[in-house]
Amino acid sequence: MAEIALPAAGPVAAPITPAGAIARRLFSLVLIHGILIAGAIFMLLPFVWMLITSIKPPSEIFNAEISLWPKQFYGVENYSFALSKAPLLRFALNGVILCVGILVVQLLVAIPCAYALAKLRFPGRDALFVLVLLGLCIPVQVPAMPLYIALAELGLLNTYFSMMVPFFLSVFAIFLFRQFFRSFPDDIIHAARLDGMSEFEIVWRIVTPSAWPAIAAFSVFSAVAHWNDLYWPLIVISDAKLAPPPLGMMFFADAETGSNYGALTAAATILTAPLVIAFLIARRRFIDGITMTGVK
Amino acid sequence: MNAIALASAPPAAMRRRLWIERFTGLGFVLPAFILLALTILLPLVVLLLLSVTNYEFGGVSADWLGFKNYAKALADPVIRRAVVNTLVYVAIVVPGGVFGALLIAILVQRRRKTRSLYEVIYFLPVTSTLIAMATVWQFLLHPSLGPVNAVLKWFGFGQIAFLSEPSTALATLAVIGIWQLLGFNMILFLAGLTAIPRDLYEAAEIDGCAGGIDRFLTITWPLLGPTTMFVIVTTMITAFKIFDTVAVMTRGGPIGSTEVLLYNIYLEGFQYFHTGYAAALTFIFLAFILVFSAVQTFALDKKVHY
Amino acid sequence: MAAVDLASIAKSFGATKVLGGVDLDIADGEFLTLVGPSGCGKSTLIRIIAGLESQDSGSVAIGGKRVDHLRAHERRVAMVFQSYALYPHMSVRNNIALPLTMSRLSLWQRLPLLRLLSGQRRQVMRGIEADVGAVAAQLQLEHLLDRKPAQLSGGQRQRVALGRAMVRSPDVFLMDEPLSNLDAKLRVHMRTELAELHKRLGATFIYVTHDQVEAMTMSDRVAMMDAGSILQLGTPSQLYEKPASLKVAQFIGSPAINLLPASVANGGRIELFGRPLALAVAEGQGASVTLGIRAEALSLVPGEPGHAGRPWFSARLRRKENLGSEYILHFDLAGRDAQGVTMRASPAVAASLSEAAEFALGFDEAACHVFNAAGDRLEPKAPGAATASVVPLRA
Numbered sequence: 001m002a003e004i005a006l007p008a009a010g011p012v013a014a015p016i017t018p019a020g021a022i023a024r025r026l027f028s029l030v031l032i033h034g035i036l037i038a039g040a041i042f043m044l045l046p047f048v049w050m051l052i053t054s055i056k057p058p059s060e061i062f063n064a065e066i067s068l069w070p071k072q073f074y075g076v077e078n079y080s081f082a083l084s085k086a087p088l089l090r091f092a093l094n095g096v097i098l099c100v101g102i103l104v105v106q107l108l109v110a111i112p113c114a115y116a117l118a119k120l121r122f123p124g125r126d127a128l129f130v131l132v133l134l135g136l137c138i139p140v141q142v143p144a145m146p147l148y149i150a151l152a153e154l155g156l157l158n159t160y161f162s163m164m165v166p167f168f169l170s171v172f173a174i175f176l177f178r179q180f181f182r183s184f185p186d187d188i189i190h191a192a193r194l195d196g197m198s199e200f201e202i203v204w205r206i207v208t209p210s211a212w213p214a215i216a217a218f219s220v221f222s223a224v225a226h227w228n229d230l231y232w233p234l235i236v237i238s239d240a241k242l243a244p245p246p247l248g249m250m251f252f253a254d255a256e257t258g259s260n261y262g263a264l265t266a267a268a269t270i271l272t273a274p275l276v277i278a279f280l281i282a283r284r285r286f287i288d289g290i291t292m293t294g295v296k
Numbered sequence: 297m298n299a300i301a302l303a304s305a306p307p308a309a310m311r312r313r314l315w316i317e318r319f320t321g322l323g324f325v326l327p328a329f330i331l332l333a334l335t336i337l338l339p340l341v342v343l344l345l346l347s348v349t350n351y352e353f354g355g356v357s358a359d360w361l362g363f364k365n366y367a368k369a370l371a372d373p374v375i376r377r378a379v380v381n382t383l384v385y386v387a388i389v390v391p392g393g394v395f396g397a398l399l400i401a402i403l404v405q406r407r408r409k410t411r412s413l414y415e416v417i418y419f420l421p422v423t424s425t426l427i428a429m430a431t432v433w434q435f436l437l438h439p440s441l442g443p444v445n446a447v448l449k450w451f452g453f454g455q456i457a458f459l460s461e462p463s464t465a466l467a468t469l470a471v472i473g474i475w476q477l478l479g480f481n482m483i484l485f486l487a488g489l490t491a492i493p494r495d496l497y498e499a500a501e502i503d504g505c506a507g508g509i510d511r512f513l514t515i516t517w518p519l520l521g522p523t524t525m526f527v528i529v530t531t532m533i534t535a536f537k538i539f540d541t542v543a544v545m546t547r548g549g550p551i552g553s554t555e556v557l558l559y560n561i562y563l564e565g566f567q568y569f570h571t572g573y574a575a576a577l578t579f580i581f582l583a584f585i586l587v588f589s590a591v592q593t594f595a596l597d598k599k600v601h602y
Numbered sequence: 603m604a605a606v607d608l609a610s611i612a613k614s615f616g617a618t619k620v621l622g623g624v625d626l627d628i629a630d631g632e633f634l635t636l637v638g639p640s641g642c643g644k645s646t647l648i649r650i651i652a653g654l655e656s657q658d659s660g661s662v663a664i665g666g667k668r669v670d671h672l673r674a675h676e677r678r679v680a681m682v683f684q685s686y687a688l689y690p691h692m693s694v695r696n697n698i699a700l701p702l703t704m705s706r707l708s709l710w711q712r713l714p715l716l717r718l719l720s721g722q723r724r725q726v727m728r729g730i731e732a733d734v735g736a737v738a739a740q741l742q743l744e745h746l747l748d749r750k751p752a753q754l755s756g757g758q759r760q761r762v763a764l765g766r767a768m769v770r771s772p773d774v775f776l777m778d779e780p781l782s783n784l785d786a787k788l789r790v791h792m793r794t795e796l797a798e799l800h801k802r803l804g805a806t807f808i809y810v811t812h813d814q815v816e817a818m819t820m821s822d823r824v825a826m827m828d829a830g831s832i833l834q835l836g837t838p839s840q841l842y843e844k845p846a847s848l849k850v851a852q853f854i855g856s857p858a859i860n861l862l863p864a865s866v867a868n869g870g871r872i873e874l875f876g877r878p879l880a881l882a883v884a885e886g887q888g889a890s891v892t893l894g895i896r897a898e899a900l901s902l903v904p905g906e907p908g909h910a911g912r913p914w915f916s917a918r919l920r921r922k923e924n925l926g927s928e929y930i931l932h933f934d935l936a937g938r939d940a941q942g943v944t945m946r947a948s949p950a951v952a953a954s955l956s957e958a959a960e961f962a963l964g965f966d967e968a969a970c971h972v973f974n975a976a977g978d979r980l981e982p983k984a985p986g987a988a989t990a991s992v993v994p995l996r997a
Binding site: 047166 | 415487537544585
Binding site: 514 | 652653654673674675679680681683685687690691692700701704705709713714766
C-alpha cells in the first residue's frame with residue numbers, strides 16, 4: 001500500500017493500520033456500494049430505457065437484439081408523432097391547473113381551521129378535531145361514488161371543478177398545520193392582539209409565515225399526489241381535453257398508438273418530465289417535505 | 297362608583313374577548329366543516345344508504361335489500377379472489393418495500409459523498425407518474441422486445457411473459473409497487489436514523505458492539521421501532537389501494553389473476569353501474585383500511601417505550 | 603491497571619487543525635483532568651484515546667502497549683458520556699449488563715431465536731447477573747434495576763452510566779464532561795463521589811471538563827489545553843500558584859485573576875502605574891508586561907497608604923457581592939474606566955465599607971505573577987542594587 005512505500009517520517013510514527021483491516025474495509029465498501037448500485041440500476045432502469053426507446057426508430061425497437069444506444073437518431077420523429085397524436089402539452093397544463101387549484105383551496109381552507117383548532121377556544125372544537133382524525137383514515141375512493149352521482153346530477157362531470165372538488169378539504173393539511181401551529185408561541189399572538197391586530201390578520205400575517213416549512217412540505221406532498229392521481233380523473237373525466245397527465249397517458253396508450261413504443265415512451269417522457277425536473281431542481285425541499293409529512 | 301366600574305371592567309372585557317374568540321373560531325372552521333360535511337360525511341351516509349339498496353346509477357327507483365349486497369359480496373368468488381389477490385400483493389410489497397428500504401437507508405446513511413446521489417436515484421420513482429412509467433415497465437418486461445427477457449435469455453433462462461402469465465403477473469405488479477415505494481420509505485427511515493443520537497453508537501462501540509449485526513440489533517432496530525411500525529402500516533395501506541398498475545397494465549387479467557379489490561369496485565361502480573353493490577364493496581374496502589389504521593394507533597401507543 | 607502514554611497526537615478535521623502534536627504521559631492510577639475552553643481539542647483527545655476517533659499522526663499506548671490498531675472495545679477503556687448515552691429502550695439492568703453480554707457471549711448466543719439453542723447461555727447470564735448486582739450495590743442502584751432511563755433523575759442516570767463503565771473493570775476510565783448536565787448542587791456532590799470512586803477502584807481516570815473547579819477539586823494532575831495543545835501540565839496547586847502563561851492564569855481560579863498593565867523600567871524593575879515595585883524580571887527596559895494578582899492577594903491598606911511599605915494602588919468600590927462566607931468586592935481603578943479588580947474580604951471587613959468610596963488596595967510582590975507581551979510567565983529575579991523605595995501616590 002501507499003503507506004508502506006513512504007519512508008518513516010522522523011520519530012512520529014503513523015498510526016498502525018494492519019493490511020487485514022484495510023482489506024476488510026475495502027471489502028465492506030465494495031459490498032455496500034455493490035448493493036446500492038444494484039438497487040440504483042433497478043430504480044433507474046425504467047427511466048433510462050424510456051429515454052433510449054424514445055429516440056429509437058421502430059426497426060431497432062422491434063429488433064430482438066438489445067442495444068443501449070440507437071444507431072439511428074429517431075427522437076424528432078417519435079416526439080413530434082407523440083405530440084401530434086395527442087395534446088400532451090395540454091395534459092401537462094391540465095396537471096398544473098389541477099394541482100394549483102387544489103393546493104390554493106386546500107391552503108385557504110386548512111390554515112384558518114388549523115389555527116382555530118390549535119389556538120382558539122370555541123364550542124365543538126374537540127369534536128371537530130376527532131372528525132379530522134377520522135377523516136385521515138378515509139381514502140378518496142370511499143366517498144367517490146356518492147360524489148360522482150352528485151356531480152352527474154348537477155351536470156358538472158367533465159369540468160376542472162369536478163376533478164378538484166373531493167380534494168378541496170385536506171384533513172391531512174389541517175392535522176399537519178395544527179401540529180405546527182400548536183408550537184407557535186402564545187405570547188406573540190397575545191402581543192399581536194394587544195397591538196390591535198384582528199384574528200384574521202394574525203393568521204395570515206403572523207402565524208402563516210412562520211409555518212412556511214410546513215406549508216412548503218405540504219405543497220410538495222399535495223402536488224406529487226394530484227399530478228399522479230389516476231382514480232378520480234378516470235371517473236369524472238371522459239373529455240381528453242381536460243385529462244391530467246396520468247389519464248392523458250392512458251388515453252394515448254389506448255389509442256391506435258398501441259404498440260408504437262417509440263411514441264409511447266416519448267409521451268411518457270413528456271408527461272413525467274415536469275415533476276421529475278421540479279424534483280431534481282428542488283430535491284432538498286422534496287425530500288424534507290416527504291420526511292415532514294411522513295413522520296409528522 | 298368608580299371602584300365598582302373598575303372592578304367590573306375586566307370581567308366584561310374578558311367576556312367580550314371570549315365571545316370574539318368563539319365567533320372567530322367558528323368562522324375559521326366553517327369552510328372546512330362545510331367541505332368536510334359535503335365531501336366526506338354526507339357521501340358516507342349516502343354510501344351507507346346505497347349499500348342496502350339495489351340502486352343502479354341512471355335508474356329511477358331502488359329497492360331496499362338490507363344486507364343482501366354484503367352477503368352477496370362475501371359469497372362472490374370474484375370478490376373473494378380480488379381480496380385474496382390484494383392481500384397477496386400487500387404481503388409481497390410490505391416486506392420488500394419496508395425491509396428493502398431499511399437496508400438501503402442504513403447503507404446510504406453512512407455514505408458521506410455519495411449519499412445525496414443515492415437519495416435522488418432511489419427517490420426518483422416516487423415523483424414520477426406511475427401510469428407513464430407503467431407503460432415503460434410493460435415494454436421492459438415484454439416477452440420478446442424487452443431488455444429484461446433479453447438478459448434472462450443471455451443467462452440461459454427461458455422467456456418469461458411476466459404480465460400475461462397468471463402465475464407471475466401479480467408478483468410482477470408487486471415488484472413495480474416496491475419500485476415505486478422504496479424511495480419514499482427510505483426517506484422515512486433516513487429521518488428515523490438521523491434521530492438516533494450518535495452517542496449511543498459510540499457507547500455501544502466501547503461496550504463491545506463492534507460488528508454491524510450487533511450495532512443493528514442493539515441500537516438501530518429497537519430505536520427505529522416506531523418508525524418501522526409507521527412505515528409498515530403506511531405501506532400496507534398504500535399497497536392495499538393498488539389500482540393504477542392494474543388498470544393500465546393488466547386490467548385484472550390474465551384470468552383474473554390480478555383482479556384487486558379497488559379495481560373491482562371501480563368496475564362495479566363506474567363501468568357496470570351496480571351502484572348499490574359497489575357501495576357495499578366500498579365498505580368492505582374501508583373496513584380493511586380502518587383495521588390497518590387501528591393497528592397503527594395501538595401499536596404506536598405501545599411502542600412509546602422511552 | 604495501566605498507564606496511558608500519548609505521543610505527538612495530531613488531528614485535523616478538514617482544514618481545521620484540532621490537535622497539534624500532543625504529548626502526555628498519564629501514570630497508572632492517576633486522576634488526570636483535561637481542562638480548557640470549548641473547542642480546545644480536549645474532547646477530541648479523549649475520543650482518540652477511546653478509539654472513537656483516529657489520529658492523523660502520533661500514537662496512543664495503554665499499559666505500555668500501542669493500541670492504535672485496536673478498536674474501541676479492545677482497548678480496555680470505559681467511557682462516560684456527557685449525555686450519559688444510556689440505551690433508552692433497555693432497563694438499567696440491561697444497560698449495565700451490555701458490555702458483559704457483548705464480551706462473554708458469542709455472536710450466535712446473542713442473536714434472537716438462535717440464542718435459544720445455546721446451552722451455556724443461561725450459565726453465562728447468571729454470572730453476568732451477579733456482576734451487575736455487585737456494581738449496582740456499590741452505586742446504590744439496586745432498587746432501580748428494572749427501570750428505563752427515562753424514569754430516572756439526572757443523578758441516577760449519571761450513576762447508571764458509571765455502573766456501565768465499571769462493570770467490566772476497565773483499566774482506564776474516560777469521562778467526557780460527565781457532570782455538566784447535572785444541577786449545581788448535585789454536581790458538587792458527584793465531585794466527591796467521583797473522587798472517592800477513583801480512590802476505591804485505583805484505575806486510571808482521564809476526565810474532560812471546561813469547569814476549572816472540577817479540574818481543581820478532583821484531579822491528581824491537570825492538563826490545561828488551548829487551541830489543540832497543552833499549555834501547562836501539573837498539580838492543581840502548581841497551575842494555580844505558578845501558571846505558566848497568561849491564559850492558564852486567566853482560566854484557573856474564581857473569581858478570575860486581576861490583570862494590571864505594567865511596564866519594565868531600568869534594570870528589569872517593574873513599574874505599576876508609574877511606581878516601581880520590588881520586583882524585577884529579565885526583560886528589556888520599556889517592555890510592557892502584565893501583572894497578575896489573585897483576588898485573595900489584595901487587601902485594604904489601613905491608615906496612610908505607603909506607610910506599611912507595601913505597594914498599593916487606589917480604587918473605588920463599585921459593588922459588594924455577598925457569598926455568605928465571604929464577600930467579593932469589585933473595584934474600579936481610579937482614572938481607568940474599563941479596568942476593574944476584584945478582592946476577597948471577610949463579611950466583617952466588607953460590612954464596614956461603603957460603596958463608591960475610594961480605598962487603597964495593597965499587595966505583596968511575592969504574590970504577583972508577571973507575564974510578558976506574548977503571555978509567557980516571567981520568573982522574578984533579584985531586583986537590582988537599588989533598594990525598593992516606595993513613592994507615595996500623593997505626596
